[in-house]
Amino acid sequence: MAQRRSGTSNVTLYETSPAPGPGETPHRTIVLFGRTGAGKSAMGNVIAGKKNLFRESAGRVSETDGIVSKLVAVKWGGTRFVLQVVDTMGIGDTGKPMEEVLNKLSRLSIECSGGIHHLLYVTKGYFTEVEKEAFDLMQRVLFSRDVLNNTSVILTSFDAYADTRACRLAIERLERDAPMLQGLKIIPVDNCPVTSSNSMVSEPARSESRQRVLFHVLFSCDRPYKPKAHATVQRAIRSHFQRPRDLAEKAAEAQRTAARLEEERQEFERQSSERQREIEEKRQEAARHRRTADAIRRQMHEESIQHARASDRAMDRFRSHHGHHSMSPPSLQHMFSPNPESVSMTISRRQTTSSVNGTAISFSGMHIRRAGADGRGEVMFTHRSFHCWRN
Numbered sequence: 001m002a003q004r005r006s007g008t009s010n011v012t013l014y015e016t017s018p019a020p021g022p023g024e025t026p027h028r029t030i031v032l033f034g035r036t037g038a039g040k041s042a043m044g045n046v047i048a049g050k051k052n053l054f055r056e057s058a059g060r061v062s063e064t065d066g067i068v069s070k071l072v073a074v075k076w077g078g079t080r081f082v083l084q085v086v087d088t089m090g091i092g093d094t095g096k097p098m099e100e101v102l103n104k105l106s107r108l109s110i111e112c113s114g115g116i117h118h119l120l121y122v123t124k125g126y127f128t129e130v131e132k133e134a135f136d137l138m139q140r141v142l143f144s145r146d147v148l149n150n151t152s153v154i155l156t157s158f159d160a161y162a163d164t165r166a167c168r169l170a171i172e173r174l175e176r177d178a179p180m181l182q183g184l185k186i187i188p189v190d191n192c193p194v195t196s197s198n199s200m201v202s203e204p205a206r207s208e209s210r211q212r213v214l215f216h217v218l219f220s221c222d223r224p225y226k227p228k229a230h231a232t233v234q235r236a237i238r239s240h241f242q243r244p245r246d247l248a249e250k251a252a253e254a255q256r257t258a259a260r261l262e263e264e265r266q267e268f269e270r271q272s273s274e275r276q277r278e279i280e281e282k283r284q285e286a287a288r289h290r291r292t293a294d295a296i297r298r299q300m301h302e303e304s305i306q307h308a309r310a311s312d313r314a315m316d317r318f319r320s321h322h323g324h325h326s327m328s329p330p331s332l333q334h335m336f337s338p339n340p341e342s343v344s345m346t347i348s349r350r351q352t353t354s355s356v357n358g359t360a361i362s363f364s365g366m367h368i369r370r371a372g373a374d375g376r377g378e379v380m381f382t383h384r385s386f387h388c389w390r391n
Contacts, residue, residue, distance in 0.1 A: 036090025115224025127178035
């Protein structure tokens with residue numbers, strides 16, 4: 001029996017009641033949650049008022065595998081309460097995958113199907129990254145955010161629990177380190193765990209801690225939180241762990257795609273370089289053809305000038321010999337030969353057009369040929385001309 005002194009009289013606040021019978025229904029369901037070694041099992045023994053109801057551990061290996069549920073009965077102010085205390089294995093347990101731990105903890109939805117009145121998140125005063133992850137998994141995967149309405153934080157191993165100022169500073173420091181705890185009830189207690197090396201348990205400290213926690217769980221939060229269905233929790237667990245695998249697979253696929261695109265880019269650059277070389281070769285070949293065409297045009301121009309000059313000289317000789325009047329071909333025949341009957345005069349014209357490397361060239365010419373009686377002929381007059389233009 002534990003008593004609190006008020007003035008000079010002793011007032012009985014609570015006492016251990018006989019164990020509940022098989023058919024008794026618990027008035028409160030309390031779930032202890034937290035990381036390995038935070039003192040969950042020790043807190044369960046403190047609430048039950050016993051030393052060995054739950055196996056305690058001060059190390060990093062959880063003594064609880066899965067969940068352990070016990071019914072205990074207490075009296076407070078003459079009223080008897082039956083409590084269902086559920087101890088859970090620690091999150092962050094060494095040697096156990098997180099998915100396996102959550103699958104074992106998912107049975108809370110079956111064990112606590114009637115509702116959870118209080119979820120006591122047990123911590124030692126420093127909120128590590130593992131504890132932040134555990135808190136997030138608790139409200140997002142195992143339960144829902146509504147469970148925060150029934151969640152309290154138990155600050156264990158706090159030997160200055162009787163110092164109000166020290167408690168306030170510890171709570172403020174914890175809320176700064178873990179902003180997600182702001183707004184939750186935080187209760188500092190000192191529940192020194194029972195181990196083989198520490199058989200002398202501080203009974204006054206555990207008794208005071210029990211009084212604080214019992215007062216909170218018995219007289220607050222009468223509306224329980226209804227857990228999700230077990231199948232729903234298991235789907236949430238699979239989804240939680242499948243999502244990183246899906247993201248990893250997508251990342252690997254993205255890397256493969258990036259590698260393939262890089263290969264395609266290199267192949268495109270190689271082909272582009274080859275096409276550039278081909279274009280450059282074509283350009284050089286076209287330049288050679290242009291130079292050849294220019295040379296041909298210059299040569300033909302020079303020959304045209306020479307032929308024009310020769311034609312001018314021939315025309316000058318013809319005019320100086322026959323005058324400047326125009327004559328028809330028959331008249332030319334009489335002028336070239338004193339015997340027109342024995343001499344034939346042939347006047348021919350010819351025009352040819354060809355194309356060389358995109359350049360059109362037109363040749364034209366006129367020949368005046370006199371043939372004697374013996375069939376032998378002599379060219380009397382020749383005129384040639386040509387024109388060039390680009391297509």
